[in-house]
Amino acid sequence: MKAIVAVDLNWGIGCGGRLLQTIPEDMKFFKENTLKKVVVMGRETFESLPGKSPLKDRINIVLSRDESFNDDKIIIYRSLDEVFDNIKKYNTDDIYIIGGESIYNQFLSYCTEVYVTKIKNIYTADKHFPNLDENKAWKVASISDSREFNHIQYNFLKYVNKQLIHYTR
Ligand SMILES: NC(=O)c1ccc[n+]([C@@H]2O[C@H](COP(=O)([O-])OP(=O)(O)OC[C@H]3O[C@@H](n4cnc5c(N)ncnc54)[C@H](OP(=O)(O)O)[C@@H]3O)[C@@H](O)[C@H]2O)c1
Numbered sequence: 001m002k003a004i005v006a007v008d009l010n011w012g013i014g015c016g017g018r019l020l021q022t023i024p025e026d027m028k029f030f031k032e033n034t035l036k037k038v039v040v041m042g043r044e045t046f047e048s049l050p051g052k053s054p055l056k057d058r059i060n061i062v063l064s065r066d067e068s069f070n071d072d073k074i075i076i077y078r079s080l081d082e083v084f085d086n087i088k089k090y091n092t093d094d095i096y097i098i099g100g101e102s103i104y105n106q107f108l109s110y111c112t113e114v115y116v117t118k119i120k121n122i123y124t125a126d127k128h129f130p131n132l133d134e135n136k137a138w139k140v141a142s143i144s145d146s147r148e149f150n151h152i153q154y155n156f157l158k159y160v161n162k163q164l165i166h167y168t169r
Pocket of ligand 1: 048
């Protein structure tokens with residue numbers, strides 16, 4: 001499985017339930033990578049999607065412990081174990097962990113790759129992604145040239161997990 005995330009220079013990912021910054025090319029990158037794939041997210045991230053609607057043309061898996069949270073347009077699992085028991089049927093390379101903070105934290109060690117959009121700015125953030133530059137298990141495998149949107153610089157990096165070729169559980 002893989003994770004995909006947009007971070008600022010402090011590895012901030014969100015504030016007040018929202019993204020820190022929206023960059024059209026990053027949204028396109030996210031869509032291109034996840035289309036026709038399986039996306040795994042937390043209930044907070046699901047509820048932050050426009051119209052609280054599932055992402056189109058993807059299998060949407062949402063984690064929630066709240067038994068009263070139900071939606072027949074998505075697949076809901078109540079625990080990490082339940083996710084792992086049920087995703088065996090998918091190709092592991094087709095599973096994308098898409099946030100937020102709590103979900104990234106719980107799944108990161110099972111990910112073989114992380115697609116990071118690094119936004120070269122600092123925002124007020126209350127949610128973060130683990131700093132992969134300070135984590136010896138991870139190394140940068142590729143890095144794009146620098147891009148710009150509304151005077152904001154950003155680039156696309158791919159990190160690979162040196163300790164994991166395929167996720168095991
Ligand atoms: N920059 C990015 O790329 C990016 C991507 C995604 C999200 N975000 C941001 O991240 C923030 C949201 O992150 P968050 O950590 O607050 O929320 P989250 O991870 O999206 O969702 C948290 C919720 O997921 C459920 N959950 C978590 N672990 C679970 C488990 N083991 N079993 C069952 N349910 C579980 C719980 O739902 P219940 O409370 O219903 O039990 C929990 O409250 C927002 O600001 C969002 O914009 C940023």
